[in-house]
Amino acid sequence: xxxxxxxxxxxxxxxxxxxxxxxxxxxxxxxxxxxxxxxxxxxxxxxxxxxxxxxxxxxxxxxxxxxxxxxxxxxxxxxxxxxxxxxxxxxxxxxxxxxxxxxxxxxxxxxx
Amino acid sequence: xxxxxxxxxxxxxxxxxxxxxxxxxxxxxxxxxxxxxxxxxxxxxxxxxxxxxxxxxxxxxxxxxxxxxxxxxxxxxxxxxxxxxxxxxxxxxxxxxxxxxxxxxxxxxxxxxxxxxxxxxx
Numbered sequence: 001x002x003x004x005x006x007x008x009x010x011x012x013x014x015x016x017x018x019x020x021x022x023x024x025x026x027x028x029x030x031x032x033x034x035x036x037x038x039x040x041x042x043x044x045x046x047x048x049x050x051x052x053x054x055x056x057x058x059x060x061x062x063x064x065x066x067x068x069x070x071x072x073x074x075x076x077x078x079x080x081x082x083x084x085x086x087x088x089x090x091x092x093x094x095x096x097x098x099x100x101x102x103x104x105x106x107x108x109x110x111x112x
Numbered sequence: 113x114x115x116x117x118x119x120x121x122x123x124x125x126x127x128x129x130x131x132x133x134x135x136x137x138x139x140x141x142x143x144x145x146x147x148x149x150x151x152x153x154x155x156x157x158x159x160x161x162x163x164x165x166x167x168x169x170x171x172x173x174x175x176x177x178x179x180x181x182x183x184x185x186x187x188x189x190x191x192x193x194x195x196x197x198x199x200x201x202x203x204x205x206x207x208x209x210x211x212x213x214x215x216x217x218x219x220x221x222x223x224x225x226x227x228x229x230x231x232x233x234x
Binding site for chain 1: 116143145147152153154155156157160167168203205207222223224225226227228
């Protein structure tokens with residue numbers, strides 16, 4: 001069963017606008033969340049993360065918001081750039097482990 | 113700093129044949145993971161090693177998949193015999209956790225992924 005869900009397979013945004021990627025999870029034991037970015041023929045690369053003790057984490061153009069009561073997190077990219085076009089994976093980890101549970105990914109296309 | 117190295121990058125085999133993938137993690141990284149990513153899906157954990165011991169292999173199909181990490185460095189993932197549904201990208205990742213098990217909400221440290229080995233089973 002999919003414990004991390006990304007319900008939007010794809011998203012298209014104009015350059016300069018905000019991109020919002022959403023992620024839902026079902027396992028209440030998840031306490032650390034990460035976003036990974038993946039270009040074709042490359043492995044995923046870490047983008048940004050958030051601990052369950054916070055509700056927001058910001059790094060440059062990227063901000064992740066966590067709503068624990070709704071079991072929902074989102075990644076905001078402002079402003080979006082063509083180089084941001086990639087597949088974004090939401091991931092979570094539980095308890096004392098380090099292994100990540102991934103969603104199916106959202107393919108972001110930023111058009112000029 | 114050298115990244116996670118994987119080989120081969122691509123492999124095409126027929127069903128019932130065997131295949132092996134190799135991974136060399138980032139130097140000093142104690143934890144090594146093998147993930148399977150089927151087209152259109154997110155990566156799924158197959159096995160996790162801490163040094164040369166297995167931490168989690170609950171999702172490894174042990175009737176056909178095996179993995180080892182001798183001497184706590186390099187790792188090999190083997191599939192024998194392969195099935196059509198094994199067609200996927202096999203991703204190796206490593207991470208340097210500083211404490212195990214980690215504390216609730218503690219920063220996990222990111223996983224560093226290799227470029228993956230793409231397997232096609234015909």
